[in-house]
Amino acid sequence: MADRRPPDRPATLKDVAAAAGVSIATASKALRGGYKVRADTRGRVERAAAALRFTPTRLDANRPHGRSGTVGLITHDLEGRFSIPVMMGAEDAFGTGGIQAFLCDARGDAKKEREQVRALLARRVDGFIVVGDTTNPRPSLGRDLRVPVVYAYSPSADPTDISVVSDGYGAGRLAIEHLLDSGRRRIAYVAGDPSFAAAVDRAAGAGEAMASRGLQFVGGGPFFGDWTEAWGRRETRRLLASDTEIDAIACGADQLARGVLDALRETGRRVPTDIAVMGHDDWRHIATQARPPLSSISMDLEELGRLAARLLFTAIDGGGGAGVHVVPTRLVVRGSTAPAPAPEVQLPATGRRP
Incomplete structure (x- = not known):
């Protein structure tokens, strides 16, 4: 904790951070308390502050x-x-x-x-x-x-x-591009409340990504509703009851996706083998606890x-x-999406054993 500053200059938070070997943000949190800072780190910062005779009020001396x-x-x-x-x-x-x-x-x-x-x-x-x-x-x-x-x-x-x-529009594109790159083509889109810009922007970006590959959403979607698991379950049951071929369902929020997962499980569909599911928000206590864990879009x-x-x-x-x-936004890939299985190829019989 060598003090290399001029003797007539009061210590700053930057000096404390350098002496303790931590970032300025960590030093600030350690000295203010109430933050998740490791005990040994907090102690090191406090010892550095004491050695430098640092007090937070001296920050004012460096301000315009x-x-x-x-x-x-x-x-x-x-x-x-x-x-x-x-x-x-x-x-x-x-x-x-x-x-x-x-x-x-x-x-x-x-x-x-x-x-x-x-x-x-x-x-x-x-x-x-x-x-x-x-x-x-x-x-x-x-x-x-x-x-x-x-x-x-x-x-x-x-x-x-x-x-x-x-970037809600870009997020919608990112979600669909991931599903398309995974081999999915028959994609349905379950959206949230259309009175929210988030629902509209995400769906618009998703639709543009489909159109760029010459595709449309299954069933004429996106299907707007509300931001609940119940809406995700209800819309998925309706889609499945229509006998429409689906290999992926993209959702405008993780709550919707959890409802989708419930409905697929109830009807015996395997995720992602039969139908992949994509969420949005990367709400950790939903995404990581879902079965399988939910791929999602993080808004960072x-x-x-x-x-x-x-x-x-x-x-x-x-x-x-x-x-x-x-x-x-960022794509966070988990177990609910995976490349679609390659179709089985029937080889002609040769009379030879493999």
């Missing part, structure tokens, strides 16, 4: 004049599986930048959101990240705020604002949160970034 080193993080879905990964990614980036975040849950209430914005402005925050609970556009907070705002997951309806979203929401934080840092420093920034 007038900056508080704090940001507001407003969510509309604190318990949701989408907003929490976004906030975790943003928090990682805040730690790297030595930024503190004030977290508020607006719970889908526009009036409550406005109250929280006023309260946070009174605390002199340097900017806001607003995390939505759907991918539908949301109203802008307006241009009268004295600090920048980044909208994450739910884009702002104002195209001149800074928004960060997941932590990276979405990190990008939102980086864009906010840039905006706070006077940089640009207006418009919608799209984060690519």
Whole structure:
């Protein structure tokens, strides 16, 4: 833990991280507590901070004049599986930048959101990240705020604002291309609620991928319903009862896919041997516990949160970034998809034993 800084300069978080042999983000988490940091790592960071006589308040000495080193993080879905990964990614980036975040849950209430914005402005925050609970556009907070705002997951309806979203259209393409590359051709598509942009965008991307190979969805889909396992089960039973030949079912969400798996199992279909199943969201406690484990599309929401934080840092420093920034999705392959079995080839009899 050699201290190589000039004797007249106070220690920074970067100095502590270097002395402890960890990243700045890890050092920040270890010193603030409440994070999953290994005990030995936390101890090493605390010893380094003590040796360097580091105190968090000294971070302010390295900030431009007038900056508080704090940001507001407003969510509309604190318990949701989408907003929490976004906030975790943003928090990682805040730690790297030595930024503190004030977290508020607006719970889908526009009036409550406005109250929280006023309260946070009174605390002199340097900017806001607003995390939505759907991918539908949301109203802008307006241009009268004295600090920048980044909208994450739910884009702002104002195209001149800074928004960060997941690539729903590209995700639909990615899911279908995986099934096609696995040898599937008779693909049905079970979608979610069409009032959600996520359902429409994913289905549109999936349909384009089919069309690019000269194919259409089985039964004239996509079939829109709601975001439940019950809808997945019901639509799968209807498809199977129609005696339509199917070798894969792609779904707009993992909940739908779990319902599809239930219906296939109930009717004696083998997954993926008879019918492959593809999900979306990579919701781990569904995807990994499904039988077989569910192939899915990850929206990489932590990276979405990190990008939102980086864009906010840039905006706070006077940089640009207006418009919608799209984060690519990732394919996560598990046991519910596999190459379709090759057709058996009947060889002519030769009279010879193999």
